[in-house]
Amino acid sequence: MNARNLKLLITIFCIVLLSGCETATVQAWQRGKLSRTDMAWQADPMTSAYRDHVYTSKEGASGGIGTGGGGCGCY
Amino acid sequence: MKNNKRNPGSLVALTGAALALPAIAQMAQAAEMPTKTELGYRYSGYQEEDLDKGVVLTGSNERYDIKTHQFRLVAPVGEQTALSMDAMFETMTGASAMSVVAFPGGDSMLVMTGASIQEERTDISAELRRQGDQGSKAVALGYSIEDDYEAVNGGLDVERNSADRLTTWSSGIGFSYDQLNPIQQANINRIKSEDRWYYNGYVARAKVHSPVWQSQVGLYLGLYDGYLDDPYRSRDFRPNKRQQFALVTRSRYYFSKLKAAIHCDYRFYNDDWGIDAHTMEVAWHQSLSEFFRVTPILRYYSQSQADFYVDNDSGLREGEQSSDYRLSSYGAFAYGLGVSYSDANYSFTFYAEHYDSSADYALTSVSKANPFLVDYTSFTTGIDYRF
Numbered sequence: 024m025n026a027r028n029l030k031l032l033i034t035i036f037c038i039v040l041l042s043g044c045e046t047a048t049v050q051a052w053q054r055g056k057l058s059r060t061d062m063a064w065q066a067d068p069m070t071s072a073y074r075d076h077v078y079t080s081k082e083g084a085s086g087g088i089g090t091g092g093g094g095c096g097c098y
Numbered sequence: 099m100k101n102n103k104r105n106p107g108s109l110v111a112l113t114g115a116a117l118a119l120p121a122i123a124q125m126a127q128a129a130e131m132p133t134k135t136e137l138g139y140r141y142s143g144y145q146e147e148d149l150d151k152g153v154v155l156t157g158s159n160e161r162y163d164i165k166t167h168q169f170r171l172v173a174p175v176g177e178q179t180a181l182s183m184d185a186m187f188e189t190m191t192g193a194s195a196m197s198v199v200a201f202p203g204g205d206s207m208l209v210m211t212g213a214s215i216q217e218e219r220t221d222i223s224a225e226l227r228r229q230g231d232q233g234s235k236a237v238a239l240g241y242s243i244e245d246d247y248e249a250v251n252g253g254l255d256v257e258r259n260s261a262d263r264l265t266t267w268s269s270g271i272g273f274s275y276d277q278l279n280p281i282q283q284a285n286i287n288r289i290k291s292e293d294r295w296y297y298n299g300y301v302a303r304a305k306v307h308s309p310v311w312q313s314q315v316g317l318y319l320g321l322y323d324g325y326l327d328d329p330y331r332s333r334d335f336r337p338n339k340r341q342q343f344a345l346v347t348r349s350r351y352y353f354s355k356l357k358a359a360i361h362c363d364y365r366f367y368n369d370d371w372g373i374d375a376h377t378m379e380v381a382w383h384q385s386l387s388e389f390f391r392v393t394p395i396l397r398y399y400s401q402s403q404a405d406f407y408v409d410n411d412s413g414l415r416e417g418e419q420s421s422d423y424r425l426s427s428y429g430a431f432a433y434g435l436g437v438s439y440s441d442a443n444y445s446f447t448f449y450a451e452h453y454d455s456s457a458d459y460a461l462t463s464v465s466k467a468n469p470f471l472v473d474y475t476s477f478t479t480g481i482d483y484r485f
Contacts, residue, residue: 049264054309056352057312059352059359061383061393062312064314067447069138069168069170069480070140072168073140073478077476082375082401082424083373083401083424084365084369084377086318086342
């Protein structure tokens with residue numbers, strides 16, 4: 024990774040990190056919708072794992088979104 | 099392992115040996131202590147579109163057909179510990195590319211393997227997670243085997259909640275040790291045995307913004323060290339290290355009046371092979387009733403080419419080189435549709451997807467399009483039982 028890309032990424036990361044600082048208080052009894060399965064990071068973990076496996080095998084990029092990458096011959 | 103006709107173009111090079119390796123460090127999936135034991139099963143079919151016979155110099159034009167069975171068990175073990183176990187069995191048939199041959203005038207043709215391969219792969223993993231007042235910590239191990247490939251992997255991760263439980267920090271580290279023992283073929287000088295290590299780690303922060311909105315952002319690092327060539331391609335010489343970097347953001351928002359949730363994911367990826375990639379996915383989870391849900395998904399992917407990518411194989415060329423399409427510059431759209439039913443004890447799910455790739459979809463300029471990109475159609479169906 025060159026220095027320009029690294030700076031850009033760190034800047035984006037910091038902006039996103041700070042973007043949630045204004046969050047209002049959400050009480051426990053207000054979290055019903057957040058705990059719905061369709062609000063989970065992976066609504067169907069097994070199907071997501073399968074899809075990520077296919078993408079990792081067929082694309083040049085891997086890692087990050089619900090996948091570990093590696094452990095295979097897929098480069 | 100069953101080989102109707104052992105073929106030099108092993109499927110390992112294209113299909114990979116691990117099912118997303120649960121033991122490897124992953125972005126946190128909002129681990130919660132399960133209150134019930136859950137059993138899950140998925141059956142998936144994957145079919146690549148055949149190549150035009152006009153671009154195949156020798157071998158078969160039939161690409162991969164893969165059947166996959168997945169099993170999962172998630173169960174509480176005591177009051178604060180959860181065990182999850184995954185197993186996957188995969189059967190693959192089809193042909194793979196061995197070489198790209200260029201002809202005067204600029205046309206390229208493929209040297210493919212024969213089609214009559216049947217190969218199987220098994221992947222198992224387990225995770226033990228301990229839940230505490232402020233978060234959780236987990237350890238995971240996995241193992242994967244096929245005829246010419248064996249891998250072990252492991253990982254640790256930690257999650258910590260803020261006092262108001264609106265913020266969750268998570269981090270993890272993982273490793274994989276892979277050993278390759280390529281199938282030998284007469285008159286071809288192929289490596290006997292090689293290995294490689296993979297190390298990765300991530301740090302992520304999940305944030306609750308409102309009663310209907312939460313997001314996550316994470317940094318992901320990976321390092322391969324060892325043999326990274328494709329041993330079944332005629333001239334494939336890659337660096338023996340690869341450093342990966344990914345920035346991932348995810349957002350979940352619930353529209354109460356519409357009874358729908360929108361998922362927006364983005365990943366920027368960069369590695370020291372010269373590949374930059376952008377992945378965007380939007381999913382709309384529409385509840386039709388208390389039990390039924392339909393989910394259309396649109397995914398876009400674009401990558402630049404690796405520094406050592408070449409559009410044909412030549413014995414006259416020295417140094418690092420590979421004609422693998424996955425190292426070329428291209429883009430792809432995936433269109434998916436899911437339908438699910440879920441009650442207190444059972445869930446039934448079906449998902450189908452079509453993947454369409456083209457150099458025309460790439461965000462970056464493409465000097466010469468790789469004509470052998472993959473298009474495929476896949477489906478997954480399954481059941482979950484909770485008790």
